[in-house]
Every structure is written in C-alpha cells, then in structure tokens.
Amino acid sequence: MSKYIATRALRGATGLVREADEMLTKAIAEKGPETPVVFPNTAYFLPTILGLTGREIETLGDLVPLLERAKSLLHPVPPASLWKPYLGETLDAGVATLLAAEAIEGVRFVNGVQPELFPGFEMGGATEYPHLEEGHLNGPIDDIQLRSWGIQLVDGRMPGFAAIVGCAKNNKVAVQIVRELQQRSILIFLAGNVNGRSIIHQLQEEGVEMGYDTYIVPFGTDTLSAIYAIGFATRAALTFGGMKGGQPRNIFLYNKFRVFAFVLALGEVDDLKYAAAAGAISYGFPVIADTVIPEILPTGVTRYEHVISMPFDEIEADDDLDRARKLVQKAIEVRGLKLQITEVPVPVPYGSAFEGEVVRKNDMRIEFGGKYSRAFEYLYMTEMDKVEDGKIEIVGAGFDDVPDKGAMDLGIVIRVAGRKMQMDFEPVLERQVHYFINGASGIQHIGQRDITWIRISKNAVEKGFDLNHFGEILIARFHADFGAIVDKIEVTIYTEPKLVEEWLATARKAYDYRNRRLADLTDEAVDDFYSCTLCQSFAPDHVCVVTPQRLGLCGAYNWLDCKASFQINPTGPNQPIPKGTCIDPVKGYWTGSTEFTRKASHGTVEDVTMYSIMENPMTACGCFECIVMLIPEANGVMVVSREDVSMTPAGMTFSTLAGMAGGGLQTPGVMGIGKYYLTSPKFISADGGFKRIVWMSSFLKESMAEEFKAVAEREGVPDLLDRIADETDCTEVDGLLEFLAEKEHPAMTMDVMF
C-alpha cells in the first residue's frame, strides 16, 4: 500500500465529509429536516447508502446520522514518521467518500442543482426530468435502465462498465477510447474534469452521441457525479444478487466477481479522486490512470492489480490513437474481462460438420507439409504484455506465386497468455488446432506438431481464403472455447523458409520438452487424479478415474486434458479427485479415488484399483479402444482392439466382449482401456504388467509397433512382441498355448494370476 495514496485519499475523504456536513447543515437550516431527498425513478432510495449501511434515506434529516457514520470511518492522516500498512484505513476512507458523495448529490437534488444543467445538450435515451426544459446531463441511472442493462451484464452480453473520470489528452484520444470500449460492448459512464474540461465536453465537440441508446452515460462534469456509477453497481447487487441493504461485504464481493467494471482516470489525480478511487477498490474495481501515480500492484481486494499507472505519452505505440487502444486493452486485462467472438470470420462456411472433409489432389490449390514441404504448428504461453490480442502477422510470401497444386513451407506459431494459463495446457491447446482448422470448409488438416499437413482447396481460395484466415480461425475459436484459460492470443504465420526452419527448431525443442514432461508425470508425482463422468448419460454408474499414467478408456482424455477441462468448465464432467491416503501402492488403492468412485457410481462400485484387472478393476462405459481379458489357461491376458472383427481365443469377438466389459459393471478379469494405457508402466502392474499380454490384435501390433518396442525393452524382453500371438496365429486357446510354448512367452513362467 502506497503511503502517498493513503495520505491523499484520507485527505480527500476528510475534506469531502466536511463539505457534505456543511452543505447539509445549510440545507436543513434553509429548508427544514423533513424536506424529502430523492433520486429520480428508483426504489432504492440513495442506493449506495442503502447498500452499504442499510439506511433508507428519505429526508435531509436522515442524512445527519449517516454523515456521523461516515465520520467514524475517517482515520487520521498517517504522520510522516509513521510507516505501516494503511490499506484498511484507506478503504474505510474510500467508503466514507462514497457515503459523503452520495449524500451531497442528494442535497444537490434538493437544491435543484442535480442533474447538472448543460444547456443545449441532447441525449438519445436518458433519465427523464419532466420539470427541466433545458439541456442537462443524466444524473443517476433509473431503475428501468438498470434492469435492462443489468440483464445484459448478468448474462454476459455486456462484459462490464468503464467509469471514465477526467479529461483525455485531446478530443481524438477521447473518441478513440470510447470507440474501443463500445466495440467490446462495454458500458461507459462519464464524469469529472481536469481544470474545468471534461471528457463529456470532448465527446460533445466531436459529435459523439451520448445517452442510454449509445451506452454512453454522462453523469456530470465533476468527480462527485461518479458516485452514480457506484450507485448503479450497488443496485445491480441488490437486484440481481439477491442482496439486501446493509450487506456491504456481499455487495462488494458480488461486484468483484460478477460486475466487470473499472475506473479509467484521465488526467491529473487530485485528493478527491484518490479518495473516490479508494471507494471503487472496495467494490473490486481497479483504477487505471493515464498519468504518473504510485501503483498498488499486489492483488487482493480487486481481482488483480488495484491501481495501475500508464502515463499516456510513455505508452509504446505509433501514435496517440494507438496509445488509446493500448490503454483500453490494459484496463481490460487488469480487470480480467473476457471478450467473446461469436463468429469465425472466414469467407468459407465454418462448422464441425466440415471436420472430416477431404481435399483431393485434383481439387487442391496448395498444400503445406506432407511429402513436398515442411509444416508445423507450435503454441506456447508467454507473459501478458508480450501478446497483442487478436494480432495476425504473415512473415514471408503468400501463395499467389506458388503453382497450382504446389506446396510451400508453413509454420503456425501461436502465442497465448492468460491469468489461468499453465504450461501444461500448451499441448492440450495445440492439439485443438487440428479441429479448429478442419472446421473450415475446403480446408483439410492432418497430423499435429511437425507432422502437420494442410491442404486448401481451389474452391476455398476462389472464395477468398488466405493464410491470414488460419489466424482468424484460431483467434476466434480459442477465445470462444478456451476463454476460461486464454485471455490473449496472437498468431504469426511463417512462410519464409529460413524463419520456418528457425522456428521449427524452437518448436522441436518444446515438443521434446513436453514429451519428457509427460514421461515424468507419474501418478506418484501429483496430488489429484481427475474424474470423467461424460458417459454417464448412457452408462449411469460408470466413472473413469484418469491418472497421469492411465488415460481415459476412450483414449480422448488424458490427465492433462482433464485438468484443462476442469479449468474451462468447473462444473463439468472432469472434477479433481484428491488422492487422499494411499492404501495399497501396488494395486493402486487411494482413499480419494475409492470414495469418489463409490459416490459417483451411486454406490454401485464399492472399491476400485488403478492397476489391477483381477481385483476391483475400473469399470467401463462402452467407449473403450481396447478390451483386456484374462485367458486363464495361458496365465496371461489378451488385448482386443475395437478395429478387430475376428474371433479371439476367449471364444468371443470384440462386440460380444464389449457387452461384458461395458455398462459400468465391475467384472474381474475384464477391462476396457485406452490403447495408450498399454504402454504405461502402470498397465495392470499389480498383475505383472505388459509381460502378461499373450495375445493382441494385429492392428494394435502394427499401428503401435514403435511404442511397443520401447515398452518391450523397458520390460527387459526386447523381442516380446514376436512372442505375442495375434489373430493370424491363432483364435482359440489350444493354438494359443502351443504358440506361447513354442515362443517361450514369459507369462508361461510367471506367478499364477489368481
């Protein structure tokens, strides 16, 4: 907490409370204590006072005890010799300022000087004052408008509001700031001045229409009128948050977490502005100033930083308009506003229906990757201020000069930043590129990382599809689908071969790092597993427990996916399961996983092991990639893949077996799994692990040859794959036993399985 801010805020608050006191005394002397005090068209009395103190102010007399309360919140200005944390005192001073400011505005209504007269001013939609004939500013927002905007704030169409206090560097900057906010559907409140000039004057001179219709509300040209923004926020909590007057804590928290508002202080900040800012902070509204002021960076009362100084002329940018843009962007970032892009701006149809579309060679205009060129995609996170949200840059030539059906190098580099982003989510997000780009009609995307292969059809190019559209797609979709973790995203597309080469090397380093990270990610190394109950719609009692070393049985969700999914959708099907105490590290019993499974399976599954097929194996829905089943005669298990239609040594085909393995039933000896679980050191490790596999569908053997080779080596039997039978060797037990004996399969000499 800055002592400087504390001192000035306390001074400002003390001054204002005194001023309120004097005004009130005078008004009572002239008009009597019974004179009614009302804001127009509201059922909430003086709303900030009602919200924070529970007092229903109806007359001048009611304000007397209120100001006594405000005085009690004023603490002495810290002496120069004293250094201590002042946050509490400053926040109290802020609240005193808000109470006094609203009291003053109440008295001013009595005196007929609110709303502020402004001859010749016209608004499109505003609070109505039938007694006023000349031009005036808006004064407080009425209840009808509050409800209408409140609905939009609550449902998310309107992300928040900006209270702009003061005067911008010049008229052009003022207009630019307002336009930037309008573009993002942020409601704009205007108040205050610097040396008599207000942003309201600036906008008026530039012909900007103000009023409810344009979402720009001019409250007044003095700082005090900014209290109407606080009154609006308070009523939002009372109306939509179900709070009652006199519940300041709840009202503050409601605004902190649900009303995304911030204060933009333009121009010099005086004592009163500091005091008012301290009041805004209690509501969780940060203050961004365009002048040099001390900052309050630690987070706490507001979501992120409290007070940010961004001296306008020092903002790195091409010109003042660009500075205005950056100032607004910073404000949005500090408040943690989430913006939504609903449509993907590409010249071709877009939707998941186009995901599986194939672009054949003959219909193709150009391809990236595959046989004739290199292509890769690489997503990484970086700091917030290193990403310019929405920026798309093409480095290198376009494909105009590439002959028809030709190929060219391509590197898609995606920089993301987000308050909740984690490095572990990089691969999860990067994998989405495949789905996102495939959604465009006429574009085919295969592979990932440095085996990316993209084709653009002639048809798409004719409709205007170009390289920058890759960026448009990614930016729109990441914001829409992953907005919970991605705040900012920027895309650079490299076609310049030398740079593609350089970035590819960087990307490969990252891929390599991620591979190693994944290998290091063991069940022992984490505190939480994740649940997946996505399939309960058709297998109501099944629950997947996903661990770093055992991915979901559908193969679609590994532990990192689940972790990211939980961040994105905290009420969704992937919930963290704290492991709790380990009961049996060999079979894989934890108190947490057992309890969770018992509850989520509605009591159907009493106990579950992570690493055994013989004792309380994990259940399955029906989406498993493979079925593992005990072959008692062979002292081992067989693995049948979903693709395999032939008979198996168990005397049943995959589809018959699926009936036994699925439906959330726990059947010792039968288990549905994701195929990559086969390569995990934890694959039925309680029962002997990978060496127990005596039979496996040839499809798996071939499609995962490389991975299995590594596993065989890890298990100390390098030629193990050759000793495992498949459907071309045998499809009944006798044949299998002969095969195993001949190959001297290790399972033949292992301990009996049960």
Add this chain to the structure above:
Amino acid sequence: MPVKIPMEKWAGSVRTVTLGATAADGGTRQHTVTVGGETTLPFLHFEGEIPNRPVVATEIQDRRPDGWSELLMEAWGDRMNDPGDWAKAAEEAGADLIALTFGLTGLDGQPTSAESARLAVRKVLDATGLPVMVSGPGQAEVDNELLVAVAEEGAGERLVLGYCEDRNYRTIVAAALGHGHLVHARTAMDVNLAKQLNILINDMQLPLDRIIMDPTTGALGYGIEYGYSVMERLRLAALQGDSMTQLPMLVTVGEETWKAKESKVGQGVPETWGVWEERAINWEAVTASSLIQSGADIVVVRHPESVKRVHAVIDSMMTANDRGGS
C-alpha cells in the same frame, strides 16, 4: 400372514417451490401453487411425506396454433383465438397452472415480437388467477428477446420462465433475477446435464427454490422409458442427498404425445386401434400418469379431458396407503 413392508430411510428431500404470487407478495394471482417437498419416492405415503400433490398445467399458445391436432382445435374451439380467453377456458377445465408458449410467428406470418409477447402475457394474467409459466419458441435469440419483455411485464408475479438450456440460460436467468421470477431448466434426458444446468443457474445467484427442472421425456411408445428412468434416477439422487438434484420436476407431456402417430392420425390406421379421440386422450393421460409415478411434480398437457383424467389419477394416488400395507 402379515407382511412387513421394508422401508428406506432417505437422507434428502425435494425442495419446495412456490409458483405465482398473490397480492400479499406483490403479484395478482388468486392463489399460489406449491410443488415438491417429497421425502420419499412417489406416493409411498407409508414411508415418507408427500406434502404437495403433483399438479397439471394446461398448455396454451399466444395465438391460435398451426399444426395442432384437430381434436385439440375442436376441444378448445374459438377460445383459442385469444390467449386470455383460452387461459380462462383452461382454468374452467380444471387446470392448476397455465403454461403459455409462444410460436415463432404470429398469425400474420411475421416473427413474434416482444410487444406482442407482452400483450399476450398481460391478457393471460388479467384473464386468470392461476400461476402462469411462459416459454419461448425454443430458439435462443427469440426466446431471450421475448422472455426479457415478458419478465418485465409480469414483474412480481413469480412466473416460470423457460426454457433455460445449457447453451442458452443466462439471459433468462438474469431476467428472472431482475424481476423476481422462477425458471424452467430444460436438459435432454441426462442426469448429469440436468444437474450441471442447475449448478450453472444457481451459480448466477438464482436461489434453488426458484428453479423447476425439466429432464424432458418421450411419449408413450416413443422413449417414455428413457425419460422415466432419467427422472427416477434424478429423484433417487435427490433423496440420497444430492442437493443439486433436489428440485421439483416438470415434463411437457402434451408437446410430446400430440406428435405421436397414435394421437395425430385418425384415418388409415388399424381398426383395433379404436376410436381416435379416445386413443389420443389416453395417450396423453397415460404418458402423464406414468411420469407422475417417476416423480414428475408438474405435467403440462393440452387436452381438457386429459386434465380431468390425470387429476383423477392423482386423487387416487394421494389417498394415503397405510403403514405396513393391507
């Protein structure tokens, strides 16, 4: 030989939800309707409390509907021409609640406007003293536009606004928050989706006793068993103590059954199917009565005769069966 009926001791109960507000609470309804509160499975009076009867709502539309069965057109006759008049007729036919739904377009083929929605709601509120539920045509943008206007028009009446669905609930919930209404939360036959939507709505600060959940169903012969099973599981979860499933349930039976061939087609069907009108009404009444057995607290039907028949079933089921049986 005396048989002792085994009894379950449930940890949870269904929340009590009150629809409509009388003058005392800022509305204009003659009386309110309270549902929920069960501490046992449907009608097991010997085991727990069923403090509130299931109720029957009658569906009416903002204008004479297109594509409704001619049996329904005959049954309501000219009274369908005006939503107020229709609501009055529904009240006379014994409905406990009025369920007003909007079509996408008016009679003139123009899209239904917020203004006409407001007018229709006003007419219904003026014509009947029953609590009212209002739903849009089921298209997100239109629903939001109409329901915000409706919420404002009916401020203080504790209407039930629908449909909140997983992809579109925020605006309707916000409107309910702003004007003191309830919401109708609809999900597609899935326990977890229903639960999740309740959590999301509640997370917007709408209290749980202002949510009615609609797990949706199929008609008899068209997936009713699926709907039944989902509702049964929701209710079991509620009784087991899962707070996010402890909400009264509503199903729009009429909407489903009048789509079934058995209700729709009067000619060219086997003679053994019997008299068309009788069959169609039975289809609706049997579907509704079955779903009440799985825990429905509100069934929405279309035919006046169905209202009577379902009420008769509820009457007989609410007669307490003795402890221990006989």
